[in-house]
Amino acid sequence: MTEQDRVTVNDPRGPVNNGVGPQNVFYGAGADWMIRKGVESLRIVREDRVRLADRFVPPVGYRIAADRLEKPGSVALLEAPPGSGRRAAAIMLLHGLGEDEGDDEGDRFEELPATGTDEVPLAPGEGDRFLLDLSGITDEAEYAKAQHHVAVLRSQVQEAGAYMAVVLPSGMEHAHAPELEPHTVTLGRPRGVAVVTRCLRMDRMAFRPADLGSPDLQRLCAGSPMRELARLAGLVRAARDSGRFGTCFAGWLDQAMHAVTDRAGEVGRQVATVRTTPERALLLATAMFEEVLADTVYEAWRGLMKTVRHEEEATTELARTDFRERLAALEIERAPDGRLRFERLAYADAVRRYFWANFPGVRDDLRDWIGRAAGLPGLTTDDRVNVAIRFGERSLAVGRPDHLFDLVVRWAGSATGSLCDSRAVAALELGLSHERFGGWFRKRVYECVRPGPLSDGLIRVLTVACRQSLGATHPHQAMVRLHYLAVRTGEAAREAREALLDLGGRDRRLYRLLIDRLRYRVHQEPRGAEPHLGLLTELLKSERAPDPPTWPDLFLGWETVFSQPPTELWKPLVSSWLTAAAADSTREMALGVMVGATRGRAAALHRLYAIACDWAGTTSRPSRATSVAALFWQHIDHAQYARTETAERADAGPRTTEEAR
Numbered sequence: 001m002t003e004q005d006r007v008t009v010n011d012p013r014g015p016v017n018n019g020v021g022p023q024n025v026f027y028g029a030g031a032d033w034m035i036r037k038g039v040e041s042l043r044i045v046r047e048d049r050v051r052l053a054d055r056f057v058p059p060v061g062y063r064i065a066a067d068r069l070e071k072p073g074s075v076a077l078l079e080a081p082p083g084s085g086r087r088a089a090a091i092m093l094l095h096g097l098g099e100d101e102g103d104d105e106g107d108r109f110e111e112l113p114a115t116g117t118d119e120v121p122l123a124p125g126e127g128d129r130f131l132l133d134l135s136g137i138t139d140e141a142e143y144a145k146a147q148h149h150v151a152v153l154r155s156q157v158q159e160a161g162a163y164m165a166v167v168l169p170s171g172m173e174h175a176h177a178p179e180l181e182p183h184t185v186t187l188g189r190p191r192g193v194a195v196v197t198r199c200l201r202m203d204r205m206a207f208r209p210a211d212l213g214s215p216d217l218q219r220l221c222a223g224s225p226m227r228e229l230a231r232l233a234g235l236v237r238a239a240r241d242s243g244r245f246g247t248c249f250a251g252w253l254d255q256a257m258h259a260v261t262d263r264a265g266e267v268g269r270q271v272a273t274v275r276t277t278p279e280r281a282l283l284l285a286t287a288m289f290e291e292v293l294a295d296t297v298y299e300a301w302r303g304l305m306k307t308v309r310h311e312e313e314a315t316t317e318l319a320r321t322d323f324r325e326r327l328a329a330l331e332i333e334r335a336p337d338g339r340l341r342f343e344r345l346a347y348a349d350a351v352r353r354y355f356w357a358n359f360p361g362v363r364d365d366l367r368d369w370i371g372r373a374a375g376l377p378g379l380t381t382d383d384r385v386n387v388a389i390r391f392g393e394r395s396l397a398v399g400r401p402d403h404l405f406d407l408v409v410r411w412a413g414s415a416t417g418s419l420c421d422s423r424a425v426a427a428l429e430l431g432l433s434h435e436r437f438g439g440w441f442r443k444r445v446y447e448c449v450r451p452g453p454l455s456d457g458l459i460r461v462l463t464v465a466c467r468q469s470l471g472a473t474h475p476h477q478a479m480v481r482l483h484y485l486a487v488r489t490g491e492a493a494r495e496a497r498e499a500l501l502d503l504g505g506r507d508r509r510l511y512r513l514l515i516d517r518l519r520y521r522v523h524q525e526p527r528g529a530e531p532h533l534g535l536l537t538e539l540l541k542s543e544r545a546p547d548p549p550t551w552p553d554l555f556l557g558w559e560t561v562f563s564q565p566p567t568e569l570w571k572p573l574v575s576s577w578l579t580a581a582a583a584d585s586t587r588e589m590a591l592g593v594m595v596g597a598t599r600g601r602a603a604a605l606h607r608l609y610a611i612a613c614d615w616a617g618t619t620s621r622p623s624r625a626t627s628v629a630a631l632f633w634q635h636i637d638h639a640q641y642a643r644t645e646t647a648e649r650a651d652a653g654p655r656t657t658e659e660a661r
Contacts (some may be wrong), residue, residue: 009141011089020506030614038154043333046109047188049091049092049095049109049351052088052091052092052095052605053092053095053203054198055195055198055199055202055230056085056088056089056092056198057085057190057194057195057198058089058092058190059080059084059085059086059089059187059188059189059190060187060188060189060190061185061186061187061188062089062093062187064185065078065089065093065165065185065187066093066096068183069093069094069097069163069165072126072127072161072162072163073157073158073159073160073161073162073163074157074158074163074164075153075154075157075158075164075165075166075183076093076164076165076166076183076185077150077162077166077168077180077183077184077630078090078093078165078166078167078168078184078185078187079173079184079185079186079187080167080170080186080187080188080189081169081170082135082225083188083189083224083225083226083227083228084187084188084189084226085189085195085226085250086135086167086187086188087133087135087167088164088226089187090131090133090166090167091115091131091165093165094109094129094130094131094163094165095109097127097129097163097408098127098129108124108125108128108129108130108545109128109129109131110128110129110131111130111131111132111133112130112131112132112153112436114133114136114137115148122153122156122158123164124157124160124162124174125156125160126160126161126162127161127162127163128160128162128163128238129162129164129165130153130157130162130163130164130165131164131165131166131167131282132150132153132164132165132166132167133166133167134146134150134166134167134168134169135167135168135169135170136169137169137172138169138171140172140175143169143172143175144175145179147176147177147180150180151167151177151179151180154183168184188639190226191221191453192220192221192222192223192224192226192229192431193212193217193221195221195226195229195230196212196217196221196229196232197209197212199229199230199233200233200236200237203233203234203236203237205236205237205240205249206249207249207253211249211250211253212253216257216261217253217257217544220257220261221258222230224231228260232257232260233256235255235256235259235260235345235346236249236252236253236256237250237252238254238256238345238346238548239251239253239255239256239345240252241589242345245345253658255345256345258268258344258345259344259345259346259350263344263346263347263349263350264353264354266344266347266349266350267347267350267351267353267354268354269356270283270330270331271283271354274329274330277305277308277310278301278305278310278326279326279329279330281301281304281305281308281310282301282326282327282330282332283330283332283351284304284351284352284355285297285300285301285304286301286327286330286332286340286341286342286348286351287342287347287348287349287351287352287355287356287382288300288352288370288373288390288391289340289373289387290341290342290348290643291337291339291340291341291383291386292337292340292378292379292383292396293338293339293340293378294323294327294334294338294340295338295378296376296378296379296383297340297557298323299373299376299378300369300373300443303372303373303376303537304369304373306575307365307366307368307369307372308362308365308369327340331343331344352390352393352587353394353397355394356394356395356397357397360398363395363400363403364379364403366391367391367395367403367406367407370387370388370391370407371406371407371410371411373387374387374388374391374407374411374423375411375414375423377652381422382393384422384423385422385423385426387423388407388422388423388424388426388430389426389427389430391403391404391407391427392404392426392427392430392431393430396430396431396434396436396437401431401437401440401441401444403469404427404429404430404431405428405431405441405444407423408424408427408428408431408458408461409424409426409458411423411424411427411461412424412455412457412458412460412461412462413455413457413458414457415456415457415460415461418459418460418491418492419457420457420460420461420464421457421460421461424457424458424461425461425464425465428441428445428461428465428469429465429468429469432445432465432469432470433469433473433474436472442470442474442477445462445465445466445470445481446477446480446481447463449462449484449485449603450484451483451484451637454485454488456490456491456492457492459485459488459490459492459493459495460492460541462481462485462496463482463485463492463495463496463499464499464594466478466481466482467482467499467503467513471503471506474655475503475510476510476513478503479503479504479510479513479514479517480517482496482499482500482503483500483517483518483521483535485500486500486531486535487532488500488537495576497535497538500514500535501535501538501539501544504539504544505539505544505546507546508546508550508553511545511546511550511553512550512553514539515536515539515540515553515557516556517530517538518533518535518539518560519536519556519557519560522536522560522564523560529564532571533560533561533564534569536557536560536561537561537569537570537572537573538573539557540554540557540561540573541572541576541577542571542576542577542579542580542587543576543580548586549587549589549590551589551590553591554590554593555568555593555596555597558594558597558619559594559597561573561597562594562597562598562601562604563599563601565603565608566603566604570607570608571611571614573609574608574611574612574615575596575614575615577590577591577594577614578591578615578625578628578629578632579610579615579619581628581631582619582621582624582625582627582628588628588631589609591628591632591635592635594608594635595608595632595635595636595638595639597638598639600639600640600642600643602640602643605639605640605643608632608636609633609636612632612633612636613629614630615629616628616629
């Protein structure tokens with residue numbers, strides 16, 4: 001079995017986050033629930049590219065790179081300093097080369113793995129666009145291998161008439177291969193003020209150019225990475241939308257500037273001032289549960305102190321400092337609706353960053369605390385998802401993906417009935433979409449779905465994540481994992497089967513891949529072929545086939561089904577195509593292809609004949625049904641005649657020399 005590591009981004013299904021901060025999207029209930037979070041991701045879906053194009057400021061040298069990619073088969077290697085928006089420039093160069101039509105057969109836009117570990121041939125087509133980001137490489141030996149990989153890909157891209165943009169690592173100029181030098185373009189840094197201006201304009205922010213002229217902002221724009229400048233613009237919008245920081249642009253910008261430049265130091269000074277466990281625990285609990293009702297934050301705070309084994313005072317609660325006074329001392333305010341928040345913009349995020357970075361010894365306790373506290377009765381679904389995302393962001397930032405996956409398993413296992421735990425889905429999607437740890441989570445999910453005990457809740461969470469998140473970025477890997485889930489027993493496995501079949505029907509390539517995978521399993525596991533055969537039979541029905549049908553793929557699938565002893569699964573399969581042929585004459589080709597797939601086996605032909613008889617007697621259009629059935633029987637008769645003729649020739653034996661004369 002081959003695991004793909006390539007990111008496919010042809011046609012996203014589902015919403016895409018188009019702004020800073022969380023975007024919670026709910027689809028009904030149960031396994032249809034899904035969460036998307038705006039994190040750095042390997043996906044380059046069309047909506048993200050359109051949003052990036054609206055905010056993109058071309059760097060110095062961009063026009064030269066665009067000219068280099070003008071002709072089909074072109075490759076451009078981009079050299080630029082970190083923080084200059086080099087990856088965004090590569091994406092925009094490729095984005096400008098084609099228009100996405102949104103159909104399944106359109107040009108691909110994929111990100112390729114930097115390591116060249118993809119064992120599946122690339123097989124590029126004309127007009128396909130590929131991004132290869134090598135910016136994370138710091139080792140010369142690894143870079144040498146990557147350059148060999150680039151050379152191989154360049155040859156394939158040129159031959160196919162595709163396009164490829166490669167982001168080169170910084171500080172490796174001395175190790176560049178000479179043969180790649182003619183394709184290299186050096187990019188400069190965009191004007192920082194122009195980047196901020198464009199982002200603010202796209203957020204419909206009313207301001208004058210002079211409002212961006214302060215020396216502090218100019219220094220920030222001159223030296224900060226493009227990502228930080230985009231974050232600054234997002235914080236200006238957040239300050240405006242909150243309604244808590246005045247009504248003028250200058251006030252919003254001032255708050256955003258302080259949030260970007262001062263928050264870490266402010267949190268450090270506050271933590272140094274508050275020395276007791278209750279004070280620090282309340283600070284962290286509020287940061288994790290910001291915008292949650294005060295009573296629920298109180299319960300979370302008490303739970304944290306219990307988790308870190310803080311011993312309560314011997315006095316009664318009435319004799320202690322009251323909750324309002326504790327909040328005021330930490331500059332935490334209670335909104336009119338009873339929810340808690342910090343007075344300063346983006347302060348909660350800075351608190352979370354500080355505690356995870358500077359208290360490594362309590363990270364295990366924080367995991368256990370969040371595992372319990374994220375299920376407090378006073379939390380809404382949105383609250384629980386936000387807590388899961390906040391914990392996940394901090395765990396991944398300090399290199400502990402295992403902490404996040406531990407909670408995915410714990411939360412999923414606690415789900416009751418047919419519900420799919422929203423916290424677990426949110427956390428797993430966050431991990432799968434993470435630029436650094438996405439591969440770790442894909443591998444961990446693969447290890448989970450292999451044969452072994454799984455709770456129904458975890459099966460549902462894995463199914464949703466594979467269908468919605470992994471299916472959009474790594475569809476073949478999603479298919480592999482869903483297949484393992486689909487052959488299990490139970491209602492949760494049935495949902496996985498439906499997700500697998502839906503994924504296979506997204507486009508012709510995935511349909512072909514799933515047919516091939518199921519055929520392989522049927523032939524390789526004869527004793528355990530039944531679940532794979534059931535999936536294959538369902539996939540081959542008329543309503544699941546591409547339009548127009550891919551007859552060679554269907555023939556191979558039908559051939560596998562009809563090579564097995566006849567079962568009740570055949571009837572709905574064959575009947576679906578008889579019905580399709582009755583409704584659409586272009587589907588009549590299925591009749592001959594199905595019969596041909598039997599390879600003349602008598603048992604299979606007899607079964608097809610009987611199915612057609614039953615179908616013709618129950619259809620609502622008897623005249624058309626009789627015509628279609630007669631055509632089907634004619635194909636069967638021809639196959640039987642050919643089989644008989646072949647058998648007679650075989651019985652006659654070879655001709656003698658005299659007979660030949």
